[in-house]
Amino acid sequence: MSQAPIVKCPTCGAPVEWGPQSVSRPFCSERCKLIDLGAWAAEEHAIPVDPLEDELFSSDLDIPPQRH
Secondary structure: OOOOOOOEOOEEEEEEOOOOOOOOOOOOOHHHHHHHHHHOOOOOOOOOOOEEEEHHHHHHHHHOOOOO
């Protein structure tokens, strides 16, 4: 039986065993998980995008108003 790999917690860098016993993986704890979620909500993290591609597909979002 092989040992589960060890990864670093993205928030604090603590070692985390990557297995079913680590319920908050890849985070070391629920606290670190919530800190990361808060950073995304505060827009401290972002997924890089190509501005040209974003402009090309933004016209796809133009939905005509619907009557009720």
